[in-house]
Amino acid sequence: MSQQMNGEKKPAKEVLRGVVEQVYQNAWDAKKRGEPIGWSSSKFPAEIAETLGLAVCYPENQAAAIAAKHGGQRMCEHAENLGYANDICGYARISLAYAAEAECEERPMPQPDFLLCCNNICNCMTKWYENIARMRNIPLIMIDVPYNNEVEVSDDTVTYMREQFHDAIKQLEAISGRTWDEKRFEEVCSNANRAAKAWLKACSYCQYTPSPLSGFDLFNHMADIVTARCKPETALAFEQLADEFEEAVKNGTSTWKYKEEHRIMFEGIPCWPVLKTLFTPLKEHGINTTAVVYAPAFGFVYNNLDELMKAYCKAPNSVCLETGVEWRETICRENNVNGVLVHYNRSCKPWSGYMPEMERRFRTDLGVPVVGFDGDQADPRNFSEAQYITRVEGLYEVMEANKQQEGGV
Amino acid sequence: MELKYTMGIDVGSTASKCVIVKDGKEIAATSLVHAGAGSSGPAKAIKEVLEKAGLQEADLSYILATGYGRHQLPIARSQMSELSCHAKGAYELFPDVRTVIDIGGQDAKVLRISAGGNLDNFVMNDKCAAGTGRFLEVMARILEVDISQMAEFSRQSAKRVDISSTCTVFAESEVISQLAGGSDKCDILKGIHRSVAGRVSGLVRRVGVVNTVVMTGGVAQNSGVREALEEELKTTIVTSPLAQYTGALGAALFAYQKCIKEGNMDVTANER
Numbered sequence: 001m002s003q004q005m006n007g008e009k010k011p012a013k014e015v016l017r018g019v020v021e022q023v024y025q026n027a028w029d030a031k032k033r034g035e036p037i038g039w040s041s042s043k044f045p046a047e048i049a050e051t052l053g054l055a056v057c058y059p060e061n062q063a064a065a066i067a068a069k070h071g072g073q074r075m076c077e078h079a080e081n082l083g084y085a086n087d088i089c090g091y092a093r094i095s096l097a098y099a100a101e102a103e104c105e106e107r108p109m110p111q112p113d114f115l116l117c118c119n120n121i122c123n124c125m126t127k128w129y130e131n132i133a134r135m136r137n138i139p140l141i142m143i144d145v146p147y148n149n150e151v152e153v154s155d156d157t158v159t160y161m162r163e164q165f166h167d168a169i170k171q172l173e174a175i176s177g178r179t180w181d182e183k184r185f186e187e188v189c190s191n192a193n194r195a196a197k198a199w200l201k202a203c204s205y206c207q208y209t210p211s212p213l214s215g216f217d218l219f220n221h222m223a224d225i226v227t228a229r230c231k232p233e234t235a236l237a238f239e240q241l242a243d244e245f246e247e248a249v250k251n252g253t254s255t256w257k258y259k260e261e262h263r264i265m266f267e268g269i270p271c272w273p274v275l276k277t278l279f280t281p282l283k284e285h286g287i288n289t290t291a292v293v294y295a296p297a298f299g300f301v302y303n304n305l306d307e308l309m310k311a312y313c314k315a316p317n318s319v320c321l322e323t324g325v326e327w328r329e330t331i332c333r334e335n336n337v338n339g340v341l342v343h344y345n346r347s348c349k350p351w352s353g354y355m356p357e358m359e360r361r362f363r364t365d366l367g368v369p370v371v372g373f374d375g376d377q378a379d380p381r382n383f384s385e386a387q388y389i390t391r392v393e394g395l396y397e398v399m400e401a402n403k404q405q406e407g408g409v
Numbered sequence: 410m411e412l413k414y415t416m417g418i419d420v421g422s423t424a425s426k427c428v429i430v431k432d433g434k435e436i437a438a439t440s441l442v443h444a445g446a447g448s449s450g451p452a453k454a455i456k457e458v459l460e461k462a463g464l465q466e467a468d469l470s471y472i473l474a475t476g477y478g479r480h481q482l483p484i485a486r487s488q489m490s491e492l493s494c495h496a497k498g499a500y501e502l503f504p505d506v507r508t509v510i511d512i513g514g515q516d517a518k519v520l521r522i523s524a525g526g527n528l529d530n531f532v533m534n535d536k537c538a539a540g541t542g543r544f545l546e547v548m549a550r551i552l553e554v555d556i557s558q559m560a561e562f563s564r565q566s567a568k569r570v571d572i573s574s575t576c577t578v579f580a581e582s583e584v585i586s587q588l589a590g591g592s593d594k595c596d597i598l599k600g601i602h603r604s605v606a607g608r609v610s611g612l613v614r615r616v617g618v619v620n621t622v623v624m625t626g627g628v629a630q631n632s633g634v635r636e637a638l639e640e641e642l643k644t645t646i647v648t649s650p651l652a653q654y655t656g657a658l659g660a661a662l663f664a665y666q667k668c669i670k671e672g673n674m675d676v677t678a679n680e681r
Contacts, residue, residue, distance in 0.1 A: 344535065356615060359615075360615070363530060369529070369530055370530070371531070372532070372533075374535045374536040382536065384536055386477060387516070387533070387536065389480075390477075390490050390491065390492070390516075390533075391533060393488075393489070393490040393492075394490045394492035394493065394528075394531055397489060397490055397492065397493040397528065398493075398528055398529065398530070398531075401493075401527050401528065405527070
């Protein structure tokens, strides 16, 4: 991929945007050529389809894009008119509406010929994909990840995963008529690891004070790690992004254009339909988001097949509370936050369900104020701006009082 | 030395409350109008409090707004969230306060106050109106009881009728069914108070019950809810006749602090 434009190097954010656009374009092109294209859950082992050279789209990414472009409510209502309950995941409703061919100009993608579903990211996913498989009468390839009640992934689970992994390959070979190439698989894994390392490196720049970026940037850039994790151009773009952050640290610049009076962790998926509304009171009070668990959760590195299996066992909603707390508290400490803002996401019951206990742990272990607000990742009807602003202002006032007590002002 | 008057105005969803404080120490006047954000309530409350205090707007050194409608009040020089203001006001009224339960028109919040009177932590209700003043208003209307009489009626209950629906709309239907089935109004009211207490006590437990527990906001005047909460939390809850003014009082005290900090006591609010 060219990173030059009129002789000048494109900024990484543009390159990253181009990588995602290419993923969608590849799917359209493959569809035109008569090749089968897939829809995949965000943390299905992407290495399989990539090794077989199959074009894949990601409904979660599509739903987030539709929601951010204010099509979420219309699509959710379309799904509800089909009979889906309004309290299931907003992404699922948008995706089901799209699969049912609801009009949607915000982020079109070709309809699927097969589905790749892994329930490590959530349990709603299974029924969501089963419904699409039935609706469109297409095959569903499922990889089931048992919930990790313990911190370590057991050998039995790894075996169970590996068997499913190999079975998924066989099914996809049958669907596509293509043959598995072990050498190509190694290349793909190498690309995925390189991209993951570069992504984690880019995320790590939030540790600097002041931070050369806002965590909200990571929400945008994560589209690449979700949709194009195994592609060499993704690794290149993230390496460029990390280089830009390195340069920004040296120059004392940042994509956060406001004062950095406070640093918080934003917990959960953002409310895509009201991203600006989320951002406004934060910037007004000089609160930079320097920790987000959702973004680095998609960066994982492995050295062999068993480690790959283990990596796919660990997603935000498939790990036990202890691991979930440890992930978050580590980035809070590393990224030096003095408050936490928790999105109680009406779309994501598993994620929001354990948040009251996590909140309690954050307060006790980190000694920082923690504030929750109600919202939704895709359905704007579940968000109240006034409630959100009051909670952010309350968080600011507590952080400010703490800072003054510590003699920081 | 010239007296300094500062005003706090708490523009809630259902009522507007003003408090004028003299030299950050003494309450000079209060006012309450049962009309909140987006209505004529704030202007009426300001007019009334100024009349009671015998002051003009220009006599006020600083006006600070809080509550749901705090950002829609051009007269105010600055705004603070009702969380900090309730904490401040409660600490002024009860210096040993460690937990504040505030149930307002459309939200419920629980605050943890440090020994020094700072707001350490808080939790608020979710988007649902259950467990808020609005829930009680709806129930009072169906039962044809004035909201100020709810506690008195519930105290006459011989056997509580539990209201199991959390949702205000479903609870309304449930109450109508109970009435149609011949249940006693007093027993239903006791169940309604228990329902609010059940909802709010969940929030309190998330912050932790640390004495002294103080209840503020309009619902604090309903001793039926307060007693149900005491029973639920197994602790004593104190309140003040000024409960509904707590946020405005805190705002007036913050206004005074800001005056002192800025050393700019005699500039009128509109000019700043």
